[in-house]
Amino acid sequence: MTRTLLTGNGAAAWGMRLARADYLPAFPITPQTEIIETVASWINRNEIECRMTTLESEHSMLTAAGAAAATGVRVFSATSSQGLLYGMEMLYTVAGWRAPLVLVNVSRGLAAPITLEPDHNDILAARDCGALQIHCATCQEVLDSILLAYRLAEDWRVRLPVIVNLDGFYLSFTREPVQIPEAAAVNRFLPPFDSGNLCFRASAPTSQAVAVLGGGPYSYFRYQAYLAAMNALGVFEEIGQEFRKQFGRSYDLLDTYHCDDADILFVMLGSFATKAREAVDHLRASGQAVGLVRPRLLRPFPKMALQRVLAGKQGVAVIDQNLSPGGGFLYTELATALYDQSTAKPLLVNFIGGLGGRDISREEFFEIAAETRRAVTAGTAPLPRLLFTAAELREVRKLQAIAGSRREPPRREP
Amino acid sequence: MPKHHRSNALFRIRFHGRGGQGVKTASRILGQAFFLAGYEVQDAPRYGAERRGATIFAYVRASHDSIYERGIIRRPDLVVVADETLVEIPAAGVLQGVTKTTVVLIHSKLTAEDWIKRYTPLEKVVILHPVKTRRQELHLDSAACAGAAACLAGVITRDHLQRAIEEEFVGQKGSLVQANLTQALDAYNQMALDSGLVIAGSGDQGTTPASPDWIDLPFEAADISAPTIHAALTSTQVTTGLWRTLRPVVDENICRRCGLCSSYCPEGVISLDDQGIPVIDYVHCKGCLVCVVECPAHAIHAHPEPVPEGEQT
Ligand code: SF4
Numbered sequence: 001m002t003r004t005l006l007t008g009n010g011a012a013a014w015g016m017r018l019a020r021a022d023y024l025p026a027f028p029i030t031p032q033t034e035i036i037e038t039v040a041s042w043i044n045r046n047e048i049e050c051r052m053t054t055l056e057s058e059h060s061m062l063t064a065a066g067a068a069a070a071t072g073v074r075v076f077s078a079t080s081s082q083g084l085l086y087g088m089e090m091l092y093t094v095a096g097w098r099a100p101l102v103l104v105n106v107s108r109g110l111a112a113p114i115t116l117e118p119d120h121n122d123i124l125a126a127r128d129c130g131a132l133q134i135h136c137a138t139c140q141e142v143l144d145s146i147l148l149a150y151r152l153a154e155d156w157r158v159r160l161p162v163i164v165n166l167d168g169f170y171l172s173f174t175r176e177p178v179q180i181p182e183a184a185a186v187n188r189f190l191p192p193f194d195s196g197n198l199c200f201r202a203s204a205p206t207s208q209a210v211a212v213l214g215g216g217p218y219s220y221f222r223y224q225a226y227l228a229a230m231n232a233l234g235v236f237e238e239i240g241q242e243f244r245k246q247f248g249r250s251y252d253l254l255d256t257y258h259c260d261d262a263d264i265l266f267v268m269l270g271s272f273a274t275k276a277r278e279a280v281d282h283l284r285a286s287g288q289a290v291g292l293v294r295p296r297l298l299r300p301f302p303k304m305a306l307q308r309v310l311a312g313k314q315g316v317a318v319i320d321q322n323l324s325p326g327g328g329f330l331y332t333e334l335a336t337a338l339y340d341q342s343t344a345k346p347l348l349v350n351f352i353g354g355l356g357g358r359d360i361s362r363e364e365f366f367e368i369a370a371e372t373r374r375a376v377t378a379g380t381a382p383l384p385r386l387l388f389t390a391a392e393l394r395e396v397r398k399l400q401a402i403a404g405s406r407r408e409p410p411r412r413e414p
Numbered sequence: 415m416p417k418h419h420r421s422n423a424l425f426r427i428r429f430h431g432r433g434g435q436g437v438k439t440a441s442r443i444l445g446q447a448f449f450l451a452g453y454e455v456q457d458a459p460r461y462g463a464e465r466r467g468a469t470i471f472a473y474v475r476a477s478h479d480s481i482y483e484r485g486i487i488r489r490p491d492l493v494v495v496a497d498e499t500l501v502e503i504p505a506a507g508v509l510q511g512v513t514k515t516t517v518v519l520i521h522s523k524l525t526a527e528d529w530i531k532r533y534t535p536l537e538k539v540v541i542l543h544p545v546k547t548r549r550q551e552l553h554l555d556s557a558a559c560a561g562a563a564a565c566l567a568g569v570i571t572r573d574h575l576q577r578a579i580e581e582e583f584v585g586q587k588g589s590l591v592q593a594n595l596t597q598a599l600d601a602y603n604q605m606a607l608d609s610g611l612v613i614a615g616s617g618d619q620g621t622t623p624a625s626p627d628w629i630d631l632p633f634e635a636a637d638i639s640a641p642t643i644h645a646a647l648t649s650t651q652v653t654t655g656l657w658r659t660l661r662p663v664v665d666e667n668i669c670r671r672c673g674l675c676s677s678y679c680p681e682g683v684i685s686l687d688d689q690g691i692p693v694i695d696y697v698h699c700k701g702c703l704v705c706v707v708e709c710p711a712h713a714i715h716a717h718p719e720p721v722p723e724g725e726q727t
C-alpha cells in the first residue's frame with residue numbers, strides 16, 4: 001500500500017484504475033478534465049487495459065456509458081456542472097435501464113453567471129434521476145468511494161448507476177495524502193463484474209428502448225428502480241463494513257463528529273464539511289457542545305440514520321451549499337425526514353453558504369452556532385440566511401459600476 | 415537556529431505569482447518536501463481562467479495532525495511573492511491577512527528595508543535575489559521560491575527538497591530536473607541565516623474572532639441585479655498587454671497585407687491602416703501568438719518582451 005499526494009481528480013482516476021473499468025466514454029469540462037487526461041495517459045502507456053472513446057457531448061457520453069454497461073462491461077465516466085445537465089436526459093434513461101456504471105461528478109456552480117468554482121446545484125439537479133449519489137469530503141474518500149460505488153451499482157439488489165461527487169477546486173485540484181490500496185486487496189473486495197443477464201451477443205439480442213403505455217407497467221418499472229435504490233441503504237452499510245475489514249477505513253452512511261453529547265449539530269455535504277469539523281474543534285475548546293453530521297450517501301437519503309443522530313438535539317444548523325426555493329435542499333429534505341416522528345424535534349436553522357465556491361470562514365461557523373442557539377432560545381427559526389457580508393456587496397457594487405448597471409431604470413407605467 | 419514549532423501546529427503558506435512562473439509547481443515542490451519530512455500536507459493552486467501572465471496563487475498547509483482547513487489561507491505564516499509587481503495590485507491579494515508576524519519572502523532586486531518602508535503591514539521581509547535566468551526560463555522561479563520557502567520553514571532538509579523535486583519532475587528531461595534542483599538548492603542556501611524563521615501557526619495567533627458582518631441582501635430589480643454588462647468597451651480598461659511575455663512584431667517587408675492576422679486575433683487588437691498593414695495595439699495584445707501561427711507569409715515574429723525598468727540583471 002502506497003501513501004502518496006494526489007489531487008481529488010488523481011484519486012478519482014486511481015479509483016477507476018483499481019476498479020479495472022473496461023470502458024471510458026469521455027467529454028472534457030473544467031474542473032473534471034484532469035481525470036480523463038490521467039486515465040488517457042495510462043492507457044497510452046499500456047499501464048491499464050481500457051477502451052476510451054471521446055464523444056461529441058455529455059449526452060452521447062452517457063448514452064455510450066449506459067449502452068456499454070447494458071452489455072455487461074464495467075463502465076466509468078466523469079463530468080461536471082453544465083455537462084451533467086446536458087447529459088441529464090440520459091441519466092434518467094440509463095437508470096431506467098438498470099445499467100450499473102459509475103459516474104464521477106466534479107461539482108461546479110451552474111450558469112448564469114458562469115463560474116468554475118463549486119457548489120452543489122449541479123449534482124442536486126440529478127437527485128431524482130434514479131442514480132445513487134455518494135458525496136466525498138477528502139481525496140481519500142474519492143478513491144474509496146469509487147470502489148464502494150461499483151460494489152453498490154453491481155449488487156443484484158441494486159443494479160443502478162452511481163454518481164460519486166467531489167467538489168471542484170477544494171478537492172479536484174487539491175492534493176492530500178492518499179493511501180492507494182494494493183490491487184490484489186481491491187480485487188478481493190471488488191471482484192470482476194458478474195453481469196448476470198446483462199450481455200450482448202448475436203444469439204441473444206436485447207432491447208432497451210422499451211415503450212409502455214397505460215401507466216401500469218410504467219409505474220411498475222419506475223417503482224422497481226425506486227425500491228432498488230432504497231435497498232442501497234442496507235447494501236451500503238454491508239459493503240462499508242467489508243471495506244473496513246479489507247482496508248481499515250470506515251464508511252458509514254453518515255460521517256459523525258462529536259455528535260453524542262452535542263446539543264447543537266451542523267449538517268453539511270461534501271468537502272466544506274471538513275471546515276466545519278475544524279470549527280467544531282475550536283467550539284469544543286471553548287466549551288460548546290457542538291457536533292457535525294455529514295451524509296455520505298445522499299441518494300437514497302439516509303432518513304432513519306439521520307433521525308437517530310438528530311434525536312434529542314436542541315438545534316440543527318443545516319448549511320446548504322445550494323439554493324432552492326423555500327430553503328436549501330438539505331434543509332427541506334431533513335425537515336421532511338423529521339416530520340413523521342411524533343417525538344420532540346430539534347429546531348432546524350438554515351444557512352446558505354459556499355455558493356460558487358464562496359469560502360465559509362471559521363468565524364462564520366462560530367456565528368452559525370451562535371445564531372442556532374439564539375433560535376433555540378427564542379423557540380423559532382429565522383428565515384434561511386445567506387452567508388453574505390457587507391464587504392461582498394461592496395465588491396458587487398464595484399463590478400456593477402464597471403458593467404454600467406447603475407443607469408436610470410426604464411420608466412414603468414403604473 | 416532555535417526552532418519554536420509546536421509539534422501539532424499547522425503551517426499555512428501562500429504563494430503569489432503569475433501564470434507561467436510555475437507557482438503551482440512551487441507549491442507542489444514544497445508540499446512534497448513537507449510530506450517527505452513526515453508531515454500531513456495539503457497543497458492546491460487557485461486560478462480563474464488559466465493563462466500566462468494572469469495572477470495566480472497557491473497554498474500549502476502542513477501539520478503533524480490531519481488537516482481539516484480548506485481553501486483560501488486567511489492568516490498565513492509565510493507569503494511567497496514570486497513576482498514583486500503583484501504587491502501593488504490589490505486584486506492579487508498578496509498582503510491579505512499579512513501581519514507583522516508573517517514572514518514575507520519576495521523575489522526582488524529591492525532590499526527588505528525598501529519593502530518595509532513601502533507597505534505598512536510588512537515587517538518580517540526576506541529577499542530572494544532574482545536568479546540569473548533568461549526570460550524563457552521564467553518557470554525556474556518556482557524551484558527557487560520553493561527552495562527558499564523550504565529553508566525558512568526550518569523543518570525540511572536539503573535531502574527532502576532534492577527528493578521532492580525529483581518526485582515532482584518524474585518523467586521529465588534530466589537537464590530540466592537538474593536546472594530546477596540547482597535553482598532550489600541555491601535558494602535554500604541563500605536562506606541559511608533565516609532557517610526556521612517561519613513559525614507554524616503564528617499567523618493564526620492572537621486574532622479575536624470577529625463576528626462576520628453578514629447583511630440581509632435586499633431585493634433589487636433585474637435592471638440592476640441581472641448579470642448583464644451594459645457598458646460598452648469595458649475590456650479596453652483591462653490592460654491585457656501586461657500579460658505578455660512575448661511580443662508579436664509584424665515585418666512590413668514580408669507582410670502581404672492579406673489581413674488574416676486581424677481576423678484571427680482573439681482579442682481584436684490588430685487593425686489595418688490605409689495601406690492594409692496590420693497595426694497591433696500593444697496595450698491590449700495579450701501575447702497569445704495566434705497571429706504568429708496564422709500568418710501565411712510568416713511575417714509576424716515573436717520577440718521576448720524587454721525586461722521592465724529596474725529589473726535588468
Ligand atoms: S496575416 Fe501576415 S501577411 Fe497577412 S496581413 Fe497579417 S502580417 Fe500581413
Ligand code: SF4
Pocket residue numbers: 662678679680681682683684694698699700701702703704705706
Ligand atoms: S499575440 Fe497576436 S493574436 Fe494574440 S492578442 Fe496579440 S496581436 Fe492578437
